Amino acid sequence: MEAAIEKYLALKLGVPSVKVSHLLRIPGGASRETWMFKAVWNDEEERHAEEFVLRLDPPASLVESEREHEYAFYRAFEGHPEIPVPRMRWLETGPEHMGAPFFIMDRIPNCESSPRTILEPFWAEARPMLARRKYEILGRIARFDWRGSTIESVIAPPALDACWKRELDYWEDMIDRHEISPQPISRAAIRWLRANPPPPAERISVVHGDYRTGNFLYRTDGIHGIVDWEMAHLGDPLEDLAWSFMEAWEWARDGKKGGIIDVEDAIAAWEHTSGMTVDRDALRWWDVLMGVKGQALWLTGAHSFADGRSSELILAMTAYWLNNFQDEILLRSMGRSA
Template sequence: MEAELAQYLTSKIPGSSGMAISNVFRIPGGASRETWMFDAAWEADGHSHTGAFVLRKDPPASLLTTERELEYSFYRAFEDSPVPVPRMRWLENGSTALGAPFFIMDRILGCDSNANRIQEAEYTPVRDALARRMYEILTEIHAFDWRGTEIERVIDPPAPGECWKRELDHWERVINENELSPQPIARAAIRWLRANPPPPPQRVTVVHADYRVGNFLYTPDGIHGIVDWEMAHLGDPLEDLAWSFMEAWEWTRDGRKGGIIWAEDAIRVYEEASGTKVDREALHWWDVFGSVKGQAIWLTGARSFQDGKTAELMMPFTSYWLINFQDEIMLRAMGRGA
């Protein structure tokens, strides 16, 4: 890959020569795209230059089918906002330069994203502050005026009353297309969701759609980048709040959301920062919805492995553990026990 990256960056950076690529490393995981880190060094205008980059490249198969231009557009829209994001460089929808479509962005140096590292002793004095900042940033995402930005170009915004149905219809289709065996618990949850729709949001906002511990870059000094926007869309902001609370992300298994904050504390921070009140019944609806969505994602990974589209070990893992675990979460979310 080094030679291909060198050739591509040389073609994109005016006047560059002697391009050298180093420290190419694939980041484990990733639901929809391969994520690679690499460094580059080159000459231009009589000076030496270096850069640290992240490559997001379409894989043969994934847990999610998402549109890279959409993800790229959300990153671009937030570049000059209060929400910290990496700066985008290049998007290639049809390029074969690296064997598949991709985009490249700057790498934010010196940060971690690991959901377990934030539980370590080093972070004990600052964990509460990081948790608070996490939910303050979420309100900044939801307050962002997306009209007139690249987001409006790539997404047809739903009416407030359509937000829940658009998302539920989408993820039910994903289950229909990918289940390898009947999913009675997910089907029961879908029936409940359709019979008990939430009220429309006061306003349609950007929804990150995978907002949780593990999807932001942090140091003890704070949060420096919100990443993994591949599922982002326009909709009900409570979708993000509920998703961040999902039991699958309770890394410490003690009830703290993301392993760092109690739900009531997070809601209080969100309400204080946003100046809004969280509708608890609507939040419960989005909690149940999040379990359906999570199950759809795990089923997609299992289907990809079953059909021979990928040999990634992450995919069968979803079928042997996460699908059953998500069923238990779904039952608890519906208030039926497990």
């Protein structure tokens, strides 16, 4: 893999050769292969040494999305430091260089991303600030004016009153195509969602699609990058809020959302920067849908593993652990737990 990256970078940088080292696959990803590496090269004037991250499409994953799509969302936030993202460098949509589509971005150094690390005692002092920042940034994403940005080239905005149905249809179809066994709890949730639709979205916003602890890069002084935009789209901003609140992300199992913040504090931070007020009934609708979405993702991963398209153990784990856990979450979301 080093050789392929070296050849590609030399081509893109217009230099005779590039030396790649410290190539490591970053653990945790269940949807894309993410690799980090160092690259050194000389041009006519000086020696360069930079760190990069490569995101490579795998044969199968939890998510079915286009690499070009994710790249466009990252690019849209260049020049908007209030929504920090890594700088994008190169995108390839064909298999000719690495065997699959990929993009390369700058690596933001010396950051953590693990949802468990932030729970360690070392982070106790910084944790409340990081938690508040997480939702302040999400509020800014909700308020971001995407019109005229790279996002418009890859996705069409839905109507205000169509956001809920588009998402519900999408995730129901995902379950239709990937369930290994019937899902009576998810199907009951879907019937409830269709019978009790939420009001139209207050505005059409950028929706990250996987906004949770684990998908931002942090140091003790703040959040330096929002990553993993592969499920990003335009829609109701309450969707991101509901997804970030999902019980599956309560890493400490203490009721704190994302393991780090009480729900009311999170909503207050989000409302402060988004300029919007959370409709609690609508948020509950999105909470149930996010339970269905979670199940659809776990079923997709389990299906990929079961049919042999992927041998990633994390996808087997979704089948043995997360499918039933997500059903338990759905029962609680619908007020149907014991």
